[in-house]
Amino acid sequence: MNASTGRSGRPELPRITEHPRLTDRMEAARALDVRALAALLSDPDPRTTAGLAAAADETMRAEVGDAVRFRGLLEFSNVCRADCLYCGIRRSNGTVHRYTLSRDDVLAAARHCAEAGYGSLTLQAGERRDAAFIDYVCRVLESMKTETRGPDLPDGLGITLSVGEQSPDTYRRFFEAGAHRYLLRIETSSPELFARIHPPGQRYADRRAALHAVRDAGFQVGTGVMIGLPGQTVEDLAADIRFFAIEGVDMIGMGPYLPHASTPMGSGQHLGEGERAQLLDRTLRMIALTRLVLRDVNIAATTALQTLDVLGRERALQGGANVVMPVVTPVSVRSGYQLYDGKACLDEDRTMCAGCISGRVAWTGRPVEANRWGDAPHFERRNRE
Ligand code: 5AD
Secondary structure: OOOOEOOOOOEOOOOOOOOOOHHHHHHHHHOOOHHHHHHHHHOOOOHHHHHHHHHHHHHHHHHHOOOEEEOEEEEEEOOOOOOOOOOOOOOOOOOOOOOEOOHHHHHHHHHHHHHHOOOEEEEEEOOOOOHHHHHHHHHHHHHHHHHOOOOOOOOOOEEEEEOOOOOHHHHHHHHHHOOOEEEOOOEOOOHHHHHHHOOOOOOHHHHHHHHHHHHHOOOEEEEOEEEOOOOOOHHHHHHHHHHHHHHOOOEEEOEEOOOOOOOOOOOOOOOOHHHHHHHHHHHHHHHHHHHHHHOOOEEEEOHHHHHHOOOHHHHHHOOOOOEEOOEOOOHHHHOOOOOOOOOOOOOOOHHHHHHHHHHHHHHOOOOEEOOOOOOOHHHHHHHHO
16 A cells, blocks of 8 residues: 555545646545536547546556556457447348357467466457357367466466357356456446447347346456447446446446448448547547546556547556557458447457557557456455455
8 A cells, every 4th residue: 555545445535736726626536426416528628538537547557557468359259149229240231251169269369368468358349139149158268268278378268258148157158168258348337328329139238237247147247338429428427437337347348339331230330530639539538537437457558548549548547547458350351340440459469559559658658467357456355345
């Protein structure tokens, strides 16, 4: 603990000399006052973004340390039964060439992650619930654990899984097969907005129940939202942060909503320069406020943020985020995993990604935590309590 740590074990807020009034408002935000959170999100003063980022950075260093954690991101299949109105790999998008990587390809990517020192891998795919898919995922998880063991990683890679809504039994099987973290975004904590961006068969209550089942299966739980959805208000976003806190999640991944031309929501929609700048600013404030409120969780600087702005991920790392996910998907299939238009790094192979991302993190002045699973301290704390 450092000198600025208060009696409660929580760090005191840093002083922000350029913008003193922010301190009180951040206290209210931390107490989960939705109005205070919403006001900070919409404050027209551009200094607010920098002030929140500085405070979030301080909180991050005190609660989870200043090291950046890497997880290789392997998008192993784009076959999907869901039909989310915003997503480029939705079932109804017939223009997508569908792929599922072989077990050998998945294991090769996992070995690459281990060799690159990433310590953890995120396995992501479209949603499928058939027995063949579930068995395949279990087998791959089991082989991956054993095949990535080595002197630097005695327990093999840490594995995060992200394959959508599944039954409680399936989540238990995935956990037993060796995954220990699971990402399932709520997309928005507003049931009304959720209903507007999904087809009638995909329900908010089911998504929320699935999140609870993930937790009950023993996983460290990650969730998140999209920022800038049509009709989304700053009050909705403030309520999203409150949702993360109430659910007691361990990890957060959130990024801007970016239109995809072959989707019902994205067709004909184009973000102008001003809109992109505003979206970047709002996303950075969401990340900073989430760090200020949730404190000891892991927060990712996402690929969507990098797509929005070339320095988007770096700015997130300077304002509360502590996880980056270099894509390790083979270049040959990358173009098939475009959830939104303009996705960054489509033609870079994983060796190029490793070099690029290390350079980018070095530029932020943050150390990298190599060969560690990099779990969020929040998980251990909630288990103790
Ligand atoms: N823009 C931004 N993020 C998107 N996702 C899906 N489609 C888009 C889009 N058009 C996000 C969703 C999903 C995650 C895998 O990708 O939040 O949970």
